[in-house]
Amino acid sequence: MRAVVLEGVGGPEQLVVRDVPEPEASDGAAIVDVRAAGVNFADVLIRLGRYPQMPELPAILGSEIAGELDGNRVMGFVRSEGGGYAERVVVDTRWLLPLPTNASFAEGAAFPMAFLTSWIPLTELVRIAFGARVLITAAAGAVGTAAVQIVRALNGNPIAAVGSVEKLELPRSLGAVEAVTYDALSEVEPVDAVFDLVGGDVFASALALLKPMGTAIAVGYAGGLWQDVSPTWLVGRNIGVHGFYLGRLIGRNPDLVGRAAQDVLRLWEGGAVRPIVGAEFPLEAAGGAHQLIEERQSTGKVVLIP
Numbered sequence: 361m362r363a364v365v366l367e368g369v370g371g372p373e374q375l376v377v378r379d380v381p382e383p384e385a386s387d388g389a390a391i392v393d394v395r396a397a398g399v400n401f402a403d404v405l406i407r408l409g410r411y412p413q414m415p416e417l418p419a420i421l422g423s424e425i426a427g428e429l430d431g432n433r434v435m436g437f438v439r440s441e442g443g444g445y446a447e448r449v450v451v452d453t454r455w456l457l458p459l460p461t462n463a464s465f466a467e468g469a470a471f472p473m474a475f476l477t478s479w480i481p482l483t484e485l486v487r488i489a490f491g492a493r494v495l496i497t498a499a500a501g502a503v504g505t506a507a508v509q510i511v512r513a514l515n516g517n518p519i520a521a522v523g524s525v526e527k528l529e530l531p532r533s534l535g536a537v538e539a540v541t542y543d544a545l546s547e548v549e550p551v552d553a554v555f556d557l558v559g560g561d562v563f564a565s566a567l568a569l570l571k572p573m574g575t576a577i578a579v580g581y582a583g584g585l586w587q588d589v590s591p592t593w594l595v596g597r598n599i600g601v602h603g604f605y606l607g608r609l610i611g612r613n614p615d616l617v618g619r620a621a622q623d624v625l626r627l628w629e630g631g632a633v634r635p636i637v638g639a640e641f642p643l644e645a646a647g648g649a650h651q652l653i654e655e656r657q658s659t660g661k662v663v664l665i666p
């Protein structure tokens with residue numbers, strides 16, 4: 361079968377389409393015919409050699425897919441070693457969900473990572489009261505567009521922060537009550553919660569906006585690692601900081617993640633949220649897909665179509 365192989369650490373040219381052996385299913389797993397594969401920021405970090413848990417290379421990247429299994433339309437996470445950027449992949453049946461009627465395969469591949477990464481912390485780590493102001497950074501991206509919609513669905517008021525003016529409109533169209541670029545963050549009125557996908561200086565600016573009793577959730581470090589925060593400083597400000605990492609939670613608390621998957625799927629089926637697909641590329645253009653994300657030109661989820 362055809363697959364995109366990451367030959368080594370480096371530029372987008374390291375992603376090459378090759379003929380590779382067919383995957384083999386073991387107990388509790390099934391082979392899905394991939395119709396779309398999500399491209400995640402973490403995949404870009406792996407290609408650049410900057411991911412904390414680097415796979416052995418060469419490797420086939422891709423942690424989420426949508427496709428067909430025995431005539432059924434499905435979506436889900438692939439096993440931790442990846443393999444989604446391919447015509448077929450082994451998937452743990454526990455992490456397969458039915459693709460909603462009328463949803464495209466591209467939307468299915470855009471769903472699991474973005475919506476679970478948003479839903480679990482926004483429902484388990486903070487309490488979003490009616491009208492709560494929730495600041496979301498990288499709000500036009502794959503996880504960000506999911507978070508904006510989820511805060512809306514929870515009756516909160518999403519406030520979107522993005523890296524460029526071109527990205528302001530998308531989160532607004534999804535229900536953000538305010539949208540600003542990072543350089544205008546200091547003008548935002550105080551917020552009840554922060555959902556941060558950027559880290560670095562943006563995280564520091566976002567923390568400064570928290571009201572007393574507010575909570576920040578650190579999720580991504582696309583813009584640089586987070587500053588350290590000491591309990592002394594947190595106590596003095598009456599605020600809290602949580603960290604969230606879905607990959608590890610899947611291993612440590614699969615029951616919680618499984619329940620959350622059912623809950624957030626119902627939200628999609630009920631029409632309260634929908635995955636946003638920003639761009640589709642054939643397998644041969646996987647390098648271009650990575651480049652779009654790395655250069656901060658993507659919005660929503662970037663998807664590969666085998």
Ligand SMILES: NC(=O)c1ccc[n+]([C@@H]2O[C@H](COP(=O)([O-])OP(=O)(O)OC[C@H]3O[C@@H](n4cnc5c(N)ncnc54)[C@H](OP(=O)(O)O)[C@@H]3O)[C@@H](O)[C@H]2O)c1
Pocket residue numbers: 399400401402473474477498499500501502503504521522523524527557558579580581582583584604605606607653654655656657658659660661
């Ligand atoms: N903890 C977890 O479990 C988990 C799970 C999934 C994703 N994540 C993290 O969440 C973040 C979003 O992931 P995603 O897949 O949805 O990606 P994405 O948001 O679609 O793309 C990354 C975005 O990060 C922003 N960014 C800020 N500084 C950047 C820089 N120096 N270089 C590149 N991008 C920069 C850009 O948006 P602006 O131009 O608007 O700033 C860019 O579009 C990533 O940091 C990812 O690693 C964490």
